[in-house]
Amino acid sequence: MEILHQSHTFPIRDRRADSLGDFKYIPDEIICTILDCLTPLDLARLACVLLNGLADTWPARKTWTIDQLVPKYGDTTFKISSPLKVSMTFKDYVSYMKQQHDEDPLYIFDDKFGESAPGLLKDYTVPQIFQEDFFDVLDKNRPSFRWLVIGPARSGASWHVDPGLTSAWNTLLCGRKRWALYPPGTVPLGVTVHVDDDDGDISVDSPTSLQWWLDFYPLLADENKPIECTQLPGETIFVPSGWWHCVLNLETTIAVTQNFVNSRNFEFVCLDMAPGYCHRGVCRAGLLALDEDSLEIIEKNWPCEKENFRCLDLTKKETKARILRPQQNENGKENANGSYNVWEHDFSFDINYLAMFRNRELDHFTSPWCPDNSLGQRGLREWLSRLWVGNPGKREMIWKGACLALNADKWLDCLGKICFFHSLPFPSENAKLPVGMGSNPVSLFPFTNGKLGEPILRDHFKDIPELVYVMDEYVVKIFAEGGPQSSIFDLGTELEFYSTLSEVNSPLKNHIPNVLASGILHLENGSYNIDSWDGKKVPDVIRKCSLIPEKGTGDVFPFGVQSKILFTYRKDVSPENGPDDSDESTIVLLPYLITKRCKGKIFTELRNVLPWEDVLNLASFLGEQLRSLHMLPYPSFSNSALSDFEQNREFSSANDMDMEFVSNESDIPVEWKIFVRTLMEKKKNVSGRLSKRSGLIPKTLIEKAEAYLPDDFLKLLSIYEENGMKKVGKPWSWIHRDIMDDNIYMECKSCSNGIPAPTSNGGVAKSWRPTYILDFSNLAVGDSINDLIPMHLDVFRGNSDLLKQFLKSYKLSLMRKTPKQGSDDDKYGRLSYHAIIRPLRGETLKWDIWMYRCFCILHDENVLGGLFKTWKELRAAESWEEVEL
Numbered sequence: 001m002e003i004l005h006q007s008h009t010f011p012i013r014d015r016r017a018d019s020l021g022d023f024k025y026i027p028d029e030i031i032c033t034i035l036d037c038l039t040p041l042d043l044a045r046l047a048c049v050l051l052n053g054l055a056d057t058w059p060a061r062k063t064w065t066i067d068q069l070v071p072k073y074g075d076t077t078f079k080i081s082s083p084l085k086v087s088m089t090f091k092d093y094v095s096y097m098k099q100q101h102d103e104d105p106l107y108i109f110d111d112k113f114g115e116s117a118p119g120l121l122k123d124y125t126v127p128q129i130f131q132e133d134f135f136d137v138l139d140k141n142r143p144s145f146r147w148l149v150i151g152p153a154r155s156g157a158s159w160h161v162d163p164g165l166t167s168a169w170n171t172l173l174c175g176r177k178r179w180a181l182y183p184p185g186t187v188p189l190g191v192t193v194h195v196d197d198d199d200g201d202i203s204v205d206s207p208t209s210l211q212w213w214l215d216f217y218p219l220l221a222d223e224n225k226p227i228e229c230t231q232l233p234g235e236t237i238f239v240p241s242g243w244w245h246c247v248l249n250l251e252t253t254i255a256v257t258q259n260f261v262n263s264r265n266f267e268f269v270c271l272d273m274a275p276g277y278c279h280r281g282v283c284r285a286g287l288l289a290l291d292e293d294s295l296e297i298i299e300k301n302w303p304c305e306k307e308n309f310r311c312l313d314l315t316k317k318e319t320k321a322r323i324l325r326p327q328q329n330e331n332g333k334e335n336a337n338g339s340y341n342v343w344e345h346d347f348s349f350d351i352n353y354l355a356m357f358r359n360r361e362l363d364h365f366t367s368p369w370c371p372d373n374s375l376g377q378r379g380l381r382e383w384l385s386r387l388w389v390g391n392p393g394k395r396e397m398i399w400k401g402a403c404l405a406l407n408a409d410k411w412l413d414c415l416g417k418i419c420f421f422h423s424l425p426f427p428s429e430n431a432k433l434p435v436g437m438g439s440n441p442v443s444l445f446p447f448t449n450g451k452l453g454e455p456i457l458r459d460h461f462k463d464i465p466e467l468v469y470v471m472d473e474y475v476v477k478i479f480a481e482g483g484p485q486s487s488i489f490d491l492g493t494e495l496e497f498y499s500t501l502s503e504v505n506s507p508l509k510n511h512i513p514n515v516l517a518s519g520i521l522h523l524e525n526g527s528y529n530i531d532s533w534d535g536k537k538v539p540d541v542i543r544k545c546s547l548i549p550e551k552g553t554g555d556v557f558p559f560g561v562q563s564k565i566l567f568t569y570r571k572d573v574s575p576e577n578g579p580d581d582s583d584e585s586t587i588v589l590l591p592y593l594i595t596k597r598c599k600g601k602i603f604t605e606l607r608n609v610l611p612w613e614d615v616l617n618l619a620s621f622l623g624e625q626l627r628s629l630h631m632l633p634y635p636s637f638s639n640s641a642l643s644d645f646e647q648n649r650e651f652s653s654a655n656d657m658d659m660e661f662v663s664n665e666s667d668i669p670v671e672w673k674i675f676v677r678t679l680m681e682k683k684k685n686v687s688g689r690l691s692k693r694s695g696l697i698p699k700t701l702i703e704k705a706e707a708y709l710p711d712d713f714l715k716l717l718s719i720y721e722e723n724g725m726k727k728v729g730k731p732w733s734w735i736h737r738d739i740m741d742d743n744i745y746m747e748c749k750s751c752s753n754g755i756p757a758p759t760s761n762g763g764v765a766k767s768w769r770p771t772y773i774l775d776f777s778n779l780a781v782g783d784s785i786n787d788l789i790p791m792h793l794d795v796f797r798g799n800s801d802l803l804k805q806f807l808k809s810y811k812l813s814l815m816r817k818t819p820k821q822g823s824d825d826d827k828y829g830r831l832s833y834h835a836i837i838r839p840l841r842g843e844t845l846k847w848d849i850w851m852y853r854c855f856c857i858l859h860d861e862n863v864l865g866g867l868f869k870t871w872k873e874l875r876a877a878e879s880w881e882e883v884e885l
Contacts, residue, residue, distance in 0.1 A: 051127075051236035055171045060123035061234060064173040064254045070094055076117045076638045078148065079110040081155075081301075104208045107151025107249070115616040120148065127236065130169050133260040137386040145373040146258040146625065155246040156209035161190045161284050162239060164374035165258040165268040171236040175253030178213070180226040184242030184349040185286025188226070191244075195281040195289060195753055201370050202280055209248040240348055241265035242283055263397060267351045270401030271358065273380055275367035279357040283349075284485055306545035340664055355404060364406045371692065380405060381434060388433050395429070402433055411478070414528075418476055418592055421530045422517050434478075473597030474516065479777065484589040485547050489567055491518065491591035492559030493779050495535030497734065499557070500632055505547045508628035511772050513595035523588040533591070535560065545587050561734075561781050562635050568780075572681050598772040600747035603795070607741060614768050618746070619802040621770040622739065622791065623809030630733035630784045630812055637670035668719070672728050675782065676713045682858045683709050690857070696868035700878050708880040709854055716854060730783055731812070737778045739791040745772035784812070785855060793866035816846035853880065 055061050063069075074091035088096070093108060100106075116123045126133075135142040143164070156177070161184075162168050182188055190212055192205040207216065217225070230250070231237055239245050241264070261269050272280060281289030369377050384402050388395060402408035411434055412427070419426050479487035497517060501509040519532040522541050531539050535557050538548075557563075605620065610618075682689075683706060690702045710716065718729030746768040796802040856863045867883075868874050877883050 027469055049171070051129075051159060051238055054129075054236045055173070055234050058124045058171075058173075060120075060173050060256070063123060065253070066094060066174070066252065066537050069254075072119070073117050078108045078113060078116065079149075081107050081109040081151075095568045100152070103154065104210060105152050105155040107155040107794075108148060110148045111146065113148035114146065117148075124171070126258065127169065128262055130238075130258070130262075132262040133263050134266060134387055134391075135383070137390060138379070138383055141379065141382075143379075144203035145260065146256065149253070149255045149257060151253060153249055153251045154210050157246060158204075158206040158209050159188045159212065159244055159246040160204055160206070161242060161244055162259055163372065164259075164261075165241045165265060165272045165283060166261055167241045167265050168239045168257055168259045169236055170231075170239070170257040172231045172233055172253060172255045174233055174248040174255075176233075177231040177253055177255070178248040178250055179229050179231055179237060180217075180246050181228075181239070182226045182244040184244075184283065186244060187288065188216075188244055188246070189220060189224075189284050192608075193281065193285045193289075195277050195285075197277050201372055201408040202284065206246075209246050212246060215265065227237050241268045244284075263394070266397060267401050267404060268354070269374070270384075270405040271351065271355055273370075273373050273375065273405045274358050275362040275364060275369070276359040278359060279354060280370070282357045284355055309506055328411075333479070343474070351400075360402065360407070363410075363480070366483060385433055389430070399432070406434065408433055409448065414478060414590060417521060417530065418478075418519075418594075421519075422594060422595075424474055424476075438805070445770045475513065475595045475597050477593045477595070477777065478521075479591040479593070484545060485567070487589065487591050488520075488542060488547060489564040490537045490777050490779075491533075491593060492557060493564045494593065494776050495533075496557040497632075497776060497779050498561035499535070500634075501700070502732075504633065506628050506632060508625055508632075508773075511625055512776065513598055513772060513774065515593065515595050517594040519592060521590040521592060523590075524586065541587065541589065545589060547589075560635065561779065562637060565637070565671070565674060565781060569678060572678050593777075598745040598746050598774070600771060601743045602774075603744040603746055603770075608748055609766065610768060611766065614746075615802065616805050618744070618770045619796065620809040622744075622773075622795070623806040623811070625773055626736075626739070626784075626787055626791075627810050629814055630731070630737060630787075632734045634732070634734055634781045637674070668714075668717075668726065668728065671732055671781065672717055676717070679713045679716070679858055683713075686857060690864065696875060697864055698875060698877060701880060701883070704880060705857055709857065732781060733784050734780050735780055735784060735786050736773070736776060737780055737786055737790075738775055739773070739787055740794045743774040743793065744770060745774060747771045783855070786859070789856060789859065790866070793863065798871065812864055853883065872877075 070091055074089065074094075076090050077087045078090055078093065080086050080088055080093070090108075093106075095149075096106070110116070133145075135145060149170075180188075188206075190207050194203045194205070195201075196203075204433065206212070226244075229237070266284070272283060272503075278289065303748065304647055333833070364377065364380075373380075375383060384398065384406070387398050388402075397407065412432055416426055418424075466752055479490050481487065495515075498509075498515055500506075501512075517532065518534065518538060519530050520541060521528060521530050523529075524541075524544075529541075533539050538558050686705045686709065687702050690697055692704055716730075719726055720729050721727070749767040749769050791806075792798065792803055796806070874883055
């Protein structure tokens, strides 16, 4: 969908009239009160006036000049405003700035300047009127929010709306800037907004700031011109949520800017992270974003009569008519005089009005996630959870935001049904929000002496000890990711795994949460019902939905791991012919699992306070538990299940690999055939996937990724012969696939009940022992390295000593044979170690390193992003061979 600009009627205003007085002498408290009473429109009109003198006491007011910054930060590297994501030392940039004659010069636009030049953070303070910032609770995990901006004349930011509908303040320390602003929903002349109909991704095509002022501004009639002002040193401009703005540097300028979320824009920010595209387009382009499909969404969401809502009378043709077209005047010159008055149209930047355009049929847990959202899905839920705990006085507002972004009211209703069915108390006010860090909503129900207590979040504040006053607790996990069929497979596999643990009496069962109940909540004909399900057989409600297990995968757990692997395989290698997981049935299925809550704290909360000895013990613990996991018997795969699918499909190869060779290798287990063919499919679009996953991977490496991967993926299996039979040199096992720091529980060593005892200084006990591994919803069977790689990056943060400690207790070989080495187990234990971590010089084992690097490139998770984040020097690599060294 593309939305062009529309015309405006906007009177020119001198926003620093002498008659308004000098506001810098009004106390901040009074200004805050004034701002609370003003609408976003009024705020924008008064921005340049009200925010005069806020930087008078900053050291930056005197020291942020080019001449003073070069001696101190000349060798510091800053990010440059370039699509190539380049950086320059400050002295080199200043040299460029003095010599360039570019029409659109590069400028410094660095969101990490606080890390590269921390001294700059000491030179200014956030004005009091902007200090409420709800993203602060995320600490280092918050999205980019502050920028150092330095640029010469003619540089500047083209027309845009700030990310995530956040608000911003911008303080100028040196030079002059020319600003232009339009209210929300008013697309400037010359600008086109693109809204992706699938995930709501927003992109804007706009002329450069200088081009707009030279080529488009003269076309505007006076009544259609934007709010304008020239910002002088020491002045701060406020840009409210959703406002279009562009900036042109009139001379060399130095500025600092920060985006924030406060009580005024919180619900807008939450709405912007809701799935769908219609509401995101309307928030930026107004009613021009509407098409026939959008109007259908409104009709479903708006309960009143059509004649009572004028917007519903708009058709696509009528909204298109509002696009302003340049016309020729009597002198033969183009102008942009339009009759459309921006202040009189139907669009209103009101949260209740905008929320009407949200497609309520889409859900946070099952819909595509917009790539330009300020936070990821996990980050959004963590953010709302922390706000809920830390701001009890603002819970009404937070709940509204959570309902917009997460459909929290819907999930709470489902949760209530499950609680009633299993005679659990209804969640307290403190536990109303889903707090799961994974892809499924998880709610925690704590109890203290039989009474509801405070919730314990999987990553809550470290300075709220009362949140761990828990004797007993239930965890309800609702499976929602990927649609009904994927959810059924996830729960079925997890239940099969728990059954296997009990059958073989694995020691691992003592270190996972106890399962209390499981079932399927289903909505049929407007009525909720619940069926208990232990994973065995096929419940009637599943049959009604025409969800069938894969053929030839056994009858005991029809939706167990065999079916899950084949189901995933069919979707990966042949999405056009694979199983249809769309929910065309009128029955809504929501599988769920109830477990008992573990005592203690998650490792995420303790990472920075644990003594080294406890961390080493954690590594040993993980080695023991993963050994138990990887030694569990797994169900064998039958050739018939794979053959049924292959008969209806012709395999295409990414690099002309002979698929007949794979199919006819009768000695190769079926599971490895599936593994190899899945890798082949992933290779086909490997560059595209890597480009989307992380900005840390060098573009050169992304372009060379496909050539680096093998043409014949059988090489990765290290096939060898033994007694005349070909065998795979790698082990196959159950794999957790999500061994992360938020899935490890620890107990206080000095407390029999796992709850830390307060110390004399008000702190908590410092010694902890690992006790549980959580969240088995992502279970599968496969190469055990898929557990070790993410664990090494996330839990161990790449620390080789911790990996060595892990391997001492793990005691399993990650490679039975390789084409070049012998079979000594200890030797291959060492090979496994060097294959995972970056080896020391002189110890490089080329084959193993190449093999595991291939796995990292094709891994389902963003493993490479973790590698390049942990080892920053890798970002300078120009070839994958350099990454290996």
